Structure formats: structure tokens, C-alpha cells
Amino acid sequence: MKQKLQSRLLNYFMLIAVAAMLIGVEFYFEMSHGQVNQEICSLAAEDSTGKTLPLGNLRNKVVIMFGMLTVVVAIVLTMFIRNITTPLQKMADVAAGINAGDLSLTVPVETHDEIGQVGNAINELTSNLQEVASMTSTTAGDILAQIDALLASHNIGEDRAGEIRTGLRSLMEFVDSFKLLRTDIP
Numbered sequence: 192m193k194q195k196l197q198s199r200l201l202n203y204f205m206l207i208a209v210a211a212m213l214i215g216v217e218f219y220f221e222m223s224h225g226q227v228n229q230e231i232c233s234l235a236a237e238d239s240t241g242k243t244l245p246l247g248n249l250r251n252k253v254v255i256m257f258g259m260l261t262v263v264v265a266i267v268l269t270m271f272i273r274n275i276t277t278p279l280q281k282m283a284d285v286a287a288g289i290n291a292g293d294l295s296l297t298v299p300v301e302t303h304d305e306i307g308q309v310g311n312a313i314n315e316l317t318s319n320l321q322e323v324a325s326m327t328s329t330t331a332g333d334i335l336a337q338i339d340a341l342l343a344s345h346n347i348g349e350d351r352a353g354e355i356r357t358g359l360r361s362l363m364e365f366v367d368s369f370k371l372l373r374t375d376i377p
Contacts, residue, residue, distance in 0.1 A: 200275070204268035208261045215257025278306045282313060289313070293370045294321050320369075328366040331359045 281298060288296045294317055298310035338352050338359075 200272045204272065207268070208264045211257060211264060212261045215254050218257070219254045278310065282310055286313060289317055292368060294324065295370050324366045324369050328363055331363045335359050
């Protein structure tokens with residue numbers, strides 16, 4: 192998932208950078224055209240010190256500006272992509288582990304934005320699943336203990352008690368198949 196999303200975002204942002212660079216290149220070549228260059232360069236402009244400069248220097252400054260803009264856009268967009276895709280990849284990995292039955296996994300939440308909220312929701316969901324699994328296992332164990340106590344004190348049919356015991360053991364095996372986060376829940 193990370194590679195696909197990251198690649199797609201990178202492609203979109205590189206298109207923006209290329210467009211900015213193409214504008215700069217177009218401006219450079221337009222300014223380099225003989226007649227336009229002569230017309231513009233024959234005009235004069237003053238810099239901040241009051242010195243008169245031909246507008247040809249302006250062309251070079253604009254090209255440099257577009258080049259710098261392209262580099263800055265590429266850097267900022269790369270940072271943006273990483274800030275989005277890295278936490279999403281961590282969440283996808285944790286969700287896949289939880290889906291495989293490992294309820295001991297949690298999402299590291301580093302921000303309080305929407306991505307952090309999704310991470311918190313996954314963590315809460317995992318916690319709720321752990322509670323259900325723990326309560327089910329505890330309840331099944333209690334019922335088995337009560338059946339054993341009833342069998343010891345009364346002469347109840349062993350066949351019926353055996354069916355109940357088998358069903359509860361199957362339920363306990365199912366719950367035990369999950370890898371749970373260690374907690375002190377009795």
C-alpha cells in the first residue's frame with residue numbers, strides 16, 4: 192500500500208514541479224528570442240541601490256527563481272508525502288496483524304490529527320476485542336469449573352456434561368488462538 196500511495200502522490204507533486212520548471216524554461220526561451228530580447232534589454236530598470244540595469248538580468252533572476260521554486264516544491268512535497276504515507280503504512284501493518292489474530296499489536300500514535308485519530312480508533316478497537324476474548328475465556332473457564340463441581344457433587348449424566356465440556360473447550364481454544372496483549376484482567 193505504501194509504495195502505491197507514495198508513488199501516486201509523488202507523481203502528482205512531481206507534475207507540479209515540472210510545470211513550474213516548464214514555465215521558467217518558457218520564460219527563458221521567450222526572453223532569449225532575438226527581437227523580444229532586444230526590445231526588453233533596451234529598456235532599463237533600477238535596482239535597490241538606484242543603479243540602472245538592463246532587463247536582461249531580470250530574465251536570469253526569474254529563471255533562477257523558478258529553479259529554486261522547483262527545488263523547494265520538491266522538498267516540501269516529499270516531506271508531505273512521507274508524513275502521510277509512513278503512519279498509514281504502520282496502521283496498515285498493525286491492522287493486518289490484528290486481522291491475523293495478533294491482538295497484542297498497537298498503532299504508535301505520534302500526532303493528534305486525523306491520522307492520529309484513526310490510530311487511536313484502531314487501538315481502542317483492539318482493546319475492545321481483547322476484552323471480549325478475555326471475558327469469553329474467563330466465562331468458559333468458570334462454566335467448566337461449575338460443571339466439574341456439579342459432576343463431583345451430584346450424579347449428573349456424564350454424556351450431557353461431556354458435550355457441554357467439549358463445546359466450552361472448543362470456545363476456549365478459539366479464544367486462546369488470539370495472541371493477546373498482556374494485561375492484569377482477572
